Amino acid sequence: MSAPRTPGALVLVPTPLDLGCAPPPDIRAALPIATLQCAAGLTHWLAENARSARAFLKRVNAVVPLAAPLQQQCITELPRAWHKHGDADRSADTAAEALLAPALQGHDVGLLSEAGMPAIADPGSAVVRAAHRLGLRVEPLVGPVSLMLALAASGCPGQHFAFVGYLPIDAAQRVQALRALEATAARQRQTQIFIETPYRNAALLQVALQTLRPDTRLAVACALGLPQQTVHAATVAQWRRHPPTLPLQQPAVFVLGA
Structure with a gap:
C-alpha cells in the first residue's frame, strides 16, 4: 500500500x-x-x-x-x-x-x-x-498591490482605510455614493479607495470634482508600474484650479480622504 x-x-x-x-x-x-x-x-x-x-x-x-x-x-x-x-x-x-x-x-x-x-x-x-x-x-508571495501603492502615494491617512471597489454606473447613484464616501472619510477619518474601468476614469474624475467639497483630499494614481506612472494628490479646490494632465486611459486607483 x-x-x-x-x-x-x-x-x-x-x-x-x-x-x-x-x-x-x-x-x-x-x-x-x-x-x-x-x-x-x-x-x-x-x-x-x-x-x-x-x-x-x-x-x-x-x-x-x-x-x-x-x-x-x-x-x-x-x-x-x-x-x-x-x-x-x-x-x-x-x-x-x-x-x-x-x-x-x-x-x-x-x-x-x-x-x-x-x-x-x-x-x-x-x-x-x-x-x-x-x-x-x-x-x-511578495509583489505589487496597486491599491496599497496608491494609498501610500496619496498622502491620505493609511492607518484606517477601506476599499469599496467600483462605484455605481447610474449618474445619480454615483453622486450619492461619492457623497457617502466623503462623509465617511470626514466622520471616521477613514480613507476611501475605489476604482473604475479605464475608459470611464475621466468621467468618474469629472463627477468627483463636481460633487466633492473643496477641502476634500483626492488622489488619482494612474498607470502604476508603467513608464507613464503618475500620481496626483490635492484638495478638490486645487484640482479645480490647476487640473493636471493624467494618463486616465490607463488603470487608475482613486483615493479620497478628509
Whole structure:
C-alpha cells in the first residue's frame, strides 16, 4: 500500500502591473527573485486568464527556467461568472474546491490574476477559502498591490482605510455614493479607495470634482508600474484650479480622504 500523498500548497503569485505594455520591461523590476524562483517551480495554475498566465510564465522563464516547458504547464481558468459577479458568494465554494484537486494530489498550485495580487480587487477569494477549508497551506508571495501603492502615494491617512471597489454606473447613484464616501472619510477619518474601468476614469474624475467639497483630499494614481506612472494628490479646490494632465486611459486607483 502506497503512503498517502502530502497535499500541496495554494501559492498566491503576484504579477507585474504592466499588463499590455509593449515591449514588457524586465520582470525583475516588479518582482523579487524569490517570487520568480517560486513561480518557476510550479506546474499547476489557476488563472484569471490563461493567455495572460502564459505570457507571465514566458517572462519568468527568461529569468528563471520553468520546472516544465510552457506547453506542459497545466493552466485552468477561473469561472467566467466570477469575473462579472465576484466570488464572495458561498455558491462559488463547491467549484473552488474542485479546482484544487491537483493540490490534494500533491501538487503546489499557483493562483494568478492578470495584474497585481490575486484575490484583491480580482477573483480568487473563493479558491483561498476553499484551500483553508481543505487544510491546504496558503502561501502569498511578495509583489505589487496597486491599491496599497496608491494609498501610500496619496498622502491620505493609511492607518484606517477601506476599499469599496467600483462605484455605481447610474449618474445619480454615483453622486450619492461619492457623497457617502466623503462623509465617511470626514466622520471616521477613514480613507476611501475605489476604482473604475479605464475608459470611464475621466468621467468618474469629472463627477468627483463636481460633487466633492473643496477641502476634500483626492488622489488619482494612474498607470502604476508603467513608464507613464503618475500620481496626483490635492484638495478638490486645487484640482479645480490647476487640473493636471493624467494618463486616465490607463488603470487608475482613486483615493479620497478628509
